[in-house]
Amino acid sequence: MPLPLLLPALAGLAFLLLPLLALLVRAPWRSLPEQLTSAQVWEALRLSLVCATAATALSLVIGVPLAWLLARADFPGRGLVRALVTLPLVLPPVVGGVALLLALGRNGVVGQWLDTWFGITLPFTTAGVILAETFVAMPFLVISVEGTLRAADPRYEEAATTLGASRFTAFRRVTLPLIMPGIAAGSVLAWARALGEFGATITFAGNFPGRTQTMPLAVYLALQNDPAAAIALSLVLLAVSIAVLAGLRDRWMTTS
Amino acid sequence: MTRSVRRIRRTGWTGRSLRTRRSLLSLRAPLRALGAGAAALLVLSGCSSSDTGSDAAKSGSSANPSGTVTVFAAASLQESFTTLGKEFEKQHPGTKVTFSFAGSDSLAASITGGAPADVFAAASPTTMALVTDEKDAVGTPATFVRNQLEIATLPGNPDKVSSLKDLTRSGLKVVLCDKTVPCGSAAEKALQASNLRLTPVSYEQDVKSALTKVELKEADAAVVYKTDVQAAGDKVEGVAFPESAKAINDYPIALLKNAPNPGAAKAFIELVRSAQGQKVLTGAGFLTP
Missing domain, CATH: 1.10.287 (Helix Hairpins)
Structure with a gap:
């Protein structure tokens, strides 16, 4: 084990774990049962889980085909499109929220037509939370799936089509099972990112308990006047994240 | 190097x-x-x-301030304090005033968490108390202005909002500040005083976020400060309501214990409380203490 690798590696590990340890050390263990039985905590947690799952589902429906397009279709400007798809990864989430408001808000570029034609307004609704989370989380899924697609041998699909399968059947029966580990890994990443989403959500969907107040928003607002409650909420979010990531890792991600 | x-x-x-x-x-x-x-x-x-x-080079006395002064101020003070900061830099060449504008509660949390600030100007005594309770301020905070609530509506007031009660109409999208922020607790006080129940579409994290939702026409109305309505110009229309008299906020200002530059910080507080400072603040719509 070379020392110049081992020491920074241990420092890196300590750096990542120390804040989480501090959370445990300073947790108000005595008042914790009381903190965690409040209805607001469970409302926020339920909303977080529902929205993160819905955002992941939406990402799968539109993200996997997008990844396929980027990996398999040859069109001019593909590099640029790929860069644009990954933009939400580097964009500050609050900027994403503002952009969503300008696009899908009641007075937005597209949003005003949604409002006049269908009577749909997205800001301040749970659907708005799901959209904000999808916007931020989907690139993780697209990147992961696209990478797996590139590594997968296209000759399997070609063989399937020469044997009479349509392109779509080949995708469904051959490509999709082939890239399942990538899809699973990407979904977990996207779900985790959606669960922790704060900036885009509070900007686009606002903050209302039970409707748009997810756990990160509840933690942020609790921190202002009741730090003990904020720590308790953080612990719940931490426990949920660890449980889900560990659970999924055992089931799907060991093969990847 | x-x-x-x-x-x-x-x-x-x-x-x-x-x-x-x-x-x-x-x-x-x-x-x-x-x-x-x-x-x-x-x-x-x-x-x-x-x-x-x-x-x-920052260490300077109140008489001859120099270096950088870091001021944490309530979001509603943004326009007037920016003006005062420029005035301060002009009066004391070689100084620089940097601001952090946010919800008072969030600033208080940063200060008690050890943020290196010189001055804290809060929008309510309650949020200032978060800092003084932790013994993070020097002396007793001084009230330097007061602020009154007003309703901000879309330009031209298309929904014909004329009272606080009108905000409880169904179908009207109203945003309030969160109860942890001074403008939120003041709005709650005003609503309680008039026995009104109002369900907003969102509780925003500071007064400027609430105002922005109306400026972007995402919400039909917001309960914000008079000063914010004035600062927004013609992007919103203000509607005064009598119940706001029951929820006037005192704005306290204090020098912080761990101030990196106490000399210049004192000079800045003096400027805010001076006749010149008060003129800028009342010009922005604040009430004198």
Whole structure:
């Protein structure tokens, strides 16, 4: 084990774990049962889980085909499109929220037509939370799936089509099972990112308990006047994240 | 900085020479990496030491302030304090005023968490108490202005909002500040005083976020401060309501205990409380204490 690798590696590990340890050390263990039985905590947690799952589902429906397009279709400007798809990864989430408001808000570029034609307004609704989370989380899924697609041998699909399968059947029966580990890994990443989403959500969907107040928003607002409650909420979010990531890792991600 | 450059050159040289002596490579390579790491650290510390150099120049007395003053101020003070900051820099050449504008509660949390600020100007005594309770302020905070609530509606008031009660109409999208922020607790006080129940579409994290939702026409109305309505110009229309008299906020200002630049900080507080400062603040719509 070379020392110049081992020491920074241990420092890196300590750096990542120390804040989480501090959370445990300073947790108000005595008042914790009381903190965690409040209805607001469970409302926020339920909303977080529902929205993160819905955002992941939406990402799968539109993200996997997008990844396929980027990996398999040859069109001019593909590099640029790929860069644009990954933009939400580097964009500050609050900027994403503002952009969503300008696009899908009641007075937005597209949003005003949604409002006049269908009577749909997205800001301040749970659907708005799901959209904000999808916007931020989907690139993780697209990147992961696209990478797996590139590594997968296209000759399997070609063989399937020469044997009479349509392109779509080949995708469904051959490509999709082939890239399942990538899809699973990407979904977990996207779900985790959606669960922790704060900036885009509070900007686009606002903050209302039970409707748009997810756990990160509840933690942020609790921190202002009741730090003990904020720590308790953080612990719940931490426990949920660890449980889900560990659970999924055992089931799907060991093969990847 | 020159030392670190020399270090990089030297490690570069040993690196090249080592390639001829492969047997030693496994032993020396870690050392080489350490050398490069140390060089990087030297570069980093070199950069930060230039900052501490300017820090040393910051110490100044109230009579002759110099250096940077860091002011944490309530979001509603943004326009008037920015004006006062420029005035301060003009009056005291060589000074720089940097602001952090946010919800008072969030600023208070940063200060008690150890943020390096000189001055805290809060939008309510309650949020100031979060700081004084932790003994993070020097002396007793002084009230320097007061602020009254107003309803901000879309330009031209298309929904014909004329009272606080009108905001409870169904179908009207109203945003309030969160109860943890002064404008939120004031709005709640006003609503309670008039026995009204209002379900907003969102509780925003500070007064400016609430106002922005109306400016962007995402919400039909917001309960914000008179000063915010005035600062927004013709992007919103203000509607005064009598119940706001029951929820007037006192704005306290205080010098912070761990102020990096207490001298200049005191001078800034003096400017805010001076006749000139009060003129700027009342011009922005604040009430005198």
